[in-house]
Amino acid sequence: MTRLKADARHSVRFSLNGKLVEGEAEPRMLLSDFLRHQLGATGTHVGCEHGVCGACTIIVDGMLTRSCLTLAAQVEGCELRTVEGLAPSADRLGVLQQAFRRNHALQCGFCTAGILMSLDHYLAGNPTPTEAEIRDLLSGHICRCTGYTPIIQAALEAAAELASSKKETSDA
Amino acid sequence: MKPPAFDYLRAESIGDVLDGLAQQGGDARVLAGGQSLMAMLNMRLAKPKLLIDIMRLEELRKIQRKGDTVIIGAGVRQADLLAWPDLVDALPLVALALPWVGHMQTRSRGTICGSLAHADPSAEMPLTLVALGGEVLLRNAKRRRRVAAKDFFAGMMLTARSDDELIEGISLPVIKGSRAAFREVARRHGDFAIVACAAMKTSTGVRLAVGGVADVPTARDWPRLEGSALDDALNAFAYELGARDDVHATARYRRDLVRMIGRDLIGEVLQ
Numbered sequence: 001m002t003r004l005k006a007d008a009r010h011s012v013r014f015s016l017n018g019k020l021v022e023g024e025a026e027p028r029m030l031l032s033d034f035l036r037h038q039l040g041a042t043g044t045h046v047g048c049e050h051g052v053c054g055a056c057t058i059i060v061d062g063m064l065t066r067s068c069l070t071l072a073a074q075v076e077g078c079e080l081r082t083v084e085g086l087a088p089s090a091d092r093l094g095v096l097q098q099a100f101r102r103n104h105a106l107q108c109g110f111c112t113a114g115i116l117m118s119l120d121h122y123l124a125g126n127p128t129p130t131e132a133e134i135r136d137l138l139s140g141h142i143c144r145c146t147g148y149t150p151i152i153q154a155a156l157e158a159a160a161e162l163a164s165s166k167k168e169t170s171d172a
Numbered sequence: 173m174k175p176p177a178f179d180y181l182r183a184e185s186i187g188d189v190l191d192g193l194a195q196q197g198g199d200a201r202v203l204a205g206g207q208s209l210m211a212m213l214n215m216r217l218a219k220p221k222l223l224i225d226i227m228r229l230e231e232l233r234k235i236q237r238k239g240d241t242v243i244i245g246a247g248v249r250q251a252d253l254l255a256w257p258d259l260v261d262a263l264p265l266v267a268l269a270l271p272w273v274g275h276m277q278t279r280s281r282g283t284i285c286g287s288l289a290h291a292d293p294s295a296e297m298p299l300t301l302v303a304l305g306g307e308v309l310l311r312n313a314k315r316r317r318r319v320a321a322k323d324f325f326a327g328m329m330l331t332a333r334s335d336d337e338l339i340e341g342i343s344l345p346v347i348k349g350s351r352a353a354f355r356e357v358a359r360r361h362g363d364f365a366i367v368a369c370a371a372m373k374t375s376t377g378v379r380l381a382v383g384g385v386a387d388v389p390t391a392r393d394w395p396r397l398e399g400s401a402l403d404d405a406l407n408a409f410a411y412e413l414g415a416r417d418d419v420h421a422t423a424r425y426r427r428d429l430v431r432m433i434g435r436d437l438i439g440e441v442l443q
Contacts, residue, residue, distance in 0.1 A: 001188040006177040006221070027180035027223070030214075049173035050211040054277060063251070063280040069210035070281075073180045074203075074225060118277055139362045140275030 004073055012072045016041065017085030025072040031065075032056045034072035035082065043083040045113050047142070054141035057114035058082045064121050083113035086120060095165075096120055099158035100151075107145035115141050119155050127163045131156065175213035179222045186231065189224050189338050190313040196222045198335040203227075205249055207274065207282035208290035232340070237262055240348075243309075245341045250279035250287070250297075263344055265304060265352035265370055269296045272354070275362040285339045288324070291331050291388075294364040296356070298325055299383035302391050303370040306344040310337040318343070325388035347372070353437040357429055359420065366421045367429035371437035378442055380406075380434050385413040385426050396442065406434045 004010045009024040023038035035041045047055035049068045056067040059081040086094045106112040122137050134155045183189045193200050199221040212218040232247035235256050260267045273296045287297040301321040308324045310317050324332050356368040365384040372379045381391035392409050410430040415423035
């Protein structure tokens with residue numbers, strides 16, 4: 001049993017995009033704030049802070065997770081993936097990110113980090129999604145700029161591209 | 173939108189949880205998936221002094237089919253239950269209702285029992301528990317008890333759970349050969365229901381359960397009714413639920429939904 005006192009800061013350690021990270025947090029500190037303020041990982045955005053808008057969505061141990069509905073203390077020892085982990089290298093975009101760029105699937109970009117994480121996670125398990133499935137997934141996010149249509153287009157394009165690239169390598 | 177200060181206890185045994193609840197009582201809250209409780213904390217609608225995280229307890233993560241019942245532990249996430257291979261066969265109503273709970277991004281973390289503990293009157297899992305006539309398995313440091321679904325929900329966001337009790341799990345009956353139907357009307361898929369209805373064929377006729385209208389999900393059993401007798405029964409039920417106007421819908425619209433969806437679903441399960 002571990003009991004962390006309310007009025008003290010406690011060490012929190014986990015893996016962030018494959019790298020071990022460590023910081024200090026009071027028990028009440030939200031994971032979204034820990035990522036942004038303690039670790040400087042500001043790619044994860046904070047919108048509504050009650051789990052409705054989806055901007056702060058990340059992946060914790062393979063589960064889509066609202067980081068604003070999660071305490072930093074809860075993810076001790078877990079594996080986290082955030083939007084910073086999507087690009088294959090610092091100067092290149094991933095397939096999904098490229099599709100977003102081509103299709104103008106973002107304008108202000110505030111919701112984009114969360115939507116990218118949801119889509120990245122979903123497409124990994126469902127390589128040939130229908131438009132209806134993408135729409136259902138996106139019901140967990142709010143975008144006030146795009147009207148969603150270009151996001152759906154980008155998701156379907158990225159899925160097709162990922163599926164065809166996988167086919168080529170698996171035939172070998 | 174930041175939580176108030178609290179101690180955080182990462183439980184490593186059920187004993188840790190029960191001790192924490194015994195010592196701190198009403199000032200302690202059990203944290204499972206956090207999809208309701210964390211929002212309540214962020215909005216400071218809940219101000220516990222102690223949060224007890226139960227999600228590292230493997231013994232609470234089980235879904236067990238024992239004869240004609242299914243036991244679902246307090247740590248079972250909504251996504252875990254949706255992925256359970258026996259779900260459609262054993263609990264067809266749950267299979268229909270679960271996709272309406274929140275969004276994929278919240279079902280991945282939120283638990284079945286957490287939704288019941290929160291007891292939102294328009295939530296799908298409380299409605300399903302009442303429709304199936306399930307039981308809630310409660311436990312404190314001294315004893316265990318089982319509470320029937322209809323006695324568990326005491327009012328809007330109020331339950332029969334005592335401050336020192338953990339919801340250890342729920343027990344749902346496997347009803348052989350029962351046809352089930354579920355439908356919900358909300359502004360957006362994944363939002364809380366304006367009206368949600370579940371219907372089941374029973375040995376004596378049909379059961380209709382309604383959420384989102386009264387302060388608690390409410391079930392009603394009828395013999396096999398048809399035509400105007402069914403319409404009259406549905407109309408009386410719709411009024412008895414005491415619908416109120418709010419920003420989402422008028423009371424009359426809610427009664428209309430109960431009458432229309434109720435008739436559709438009853439037709440579906442009795443055909």
